[in-house]
């Protein structure tokens with residue numbers, strides 16, 4: 004048996020997702036060092052190749068401090084998936100997740116970890132809405148309102164009664180997280196909510212009050228796209244996961260494409276184009292609009308940029324053209340077999356077209 008006398012494996016891994024948090028990394032390590040004195044801990048910064056060089060700053064510290072680890076992901080973005088990867092890189096008994104902008108109060112970490120190690124709970128959530136906690140750090144009235152309504156929405160799908168299911172600060176038994184990981188979709192900001200929805204009923208979830216501090220450096224990455232992802236995640240959970248949100252968004256984008264097509268045709272007509280040319284213009288605009296919307300919304304996490312954009316568009320156009328041929332073909336076969344029922348035949352054709360296009364988009368364009 005090999006032994007490592009001077010090496011103390013961590014009991015607690017603190018996973019810190021970060022994007023453009025370079026100035027906060029050093030203070031974060033200092034804060035953890037103070038709060039976790041006497042503990043065997045490590046911290047994993049999971050950075051998505053931030054333009055401000057967050058990973059390099061963290062690496063510089065890691066060269067001096069063996070408790071600091073860095074995961075630098077390239078070509079991917081997202082808070083939830085970053086948390087999943089950080090947690091999966093841990094071998095400790097407890098994993099804690101907290102933001103890298105010093106908004107979460109690290110002084111509650113020891114109590115969170117203690118409860119889990121003592122077997123009192125499997126997941127401990129730092130709540131801003133328990134007596135003693137506070138959400139003072141949310142800036143602006145509308146962020147408060149958003150948070151409040153988000154919590155209400157979340158509570159409709161939650162099995163356990165949590166005062167703060169939207170918290171980004173929690174601790175969990177590592178084996179519990181690992182068992183739930185295959186069920187996590189990992190898009191968006193709300194990894195805790197997803198986790199609570201994915202664990203067996205026997206898993207005990209408790210809360211501990213914590214203060215949410217104002218951000219000192221950098222800015223929040225919460226955006227409208229992320230709120231949409233949240234709505235999508237809830238919708239997916241509400242219908243039992245059988246209808247992927249991505250597909251719903253893809254289909255909605257398709258509908259927008261139809262509108263773009265009609266509007267562009269009308270504009271072409273106004274400019275004096277004949278039917279054929281107006282139709283070509285309309286179709287081209289619709290395809291471009293669909294491609295861009297899918298790139299920005301539906302496949303936000305796999306967005307094509309730079310030199311990958313044009314080849315992506317080419318595959319998208321070719322694939323969807325084939326889909327439309329299939330759509331027309333199927334509609335005609337059904338039309339002939341189904342007593343010449345116009346609406347039903349074309350609806351089935353369109354549905355098959357959308358499913359086809361979705362399959363092409365998900366497997367060949369945005370891989």
Ligand code: GDD
Nearest residue numbers: 020021022049051080081082085102103169171223224225
């Ligand atoms: N790796 C990675 N990739 N990290 C990210 C990304 C990303 O795409 N987006 C955000 N982060 C990191 C940030 O750098 C920060 O450390 C942490 O995730 C939280 O992001 P903020 O942008 O600071 O979020 P917030 O303060 O608006 O929201 C926080 O409070 C919410 C409650 O109101 C988060 O903790 C949420 O999870 C929480 O629900």
Ligand code: MN
Nearest residue numbers: 102104106223
């Ligand atoms: Mn923040």
